Amino acid sequence: MEYINAFKGRENRPSDAEIADALGPTVNLWNEFIKWMADEEGVTEQEWKGIVVKKYGWSLRLKQKSRNIAYLGPGRGCFMVSFVVSDKALQATKEAHLPKAVAELVAIAPHYPEGNGLRLIVQGAADMPAIRKIAAIKLAC
Helix, strand or coil, X not given: CCCCCCCCCCCCCCCHHHHHHHHHXXXXXXXXXXXXXXXXXXXXXXXXXXCCCCCCCCEEEEEECXXXXXXXXXXXXXXXXXXXXXXXXXXXXXXXXXXXXXXHHHHCCXXXXXXXXXXXXXXXXXXXXXXXXXXHHHHHC
């Protein structure tokens, strides 16, 4: 599935109602992940960013103090969860027992000066355990 940010080109941050409308049935997974990050992992800070909105759209950063933990990008009927992980966290992720499709994405994760980029599209509940596992690894490393 090709992911396109639902708010690409939009000047202003989307409202909660607009996000729910764009996400459709995946809005529950979006909300559950945010709640899980806060309740289970202590990641309570949130920051909406629209960097180069004409090209990329809007994303919600989940932060712990000043550290970005995950980026959530709303799509149409899906959303993307992105992580930038250290080499140590990438290695731990490679050693984790993840579904084959996720392991393949981890294996080809691009390296940037700030870390390794992992981008996963959420289309259903079956996608969430791997994302939770990666989030926990990032927080531990």
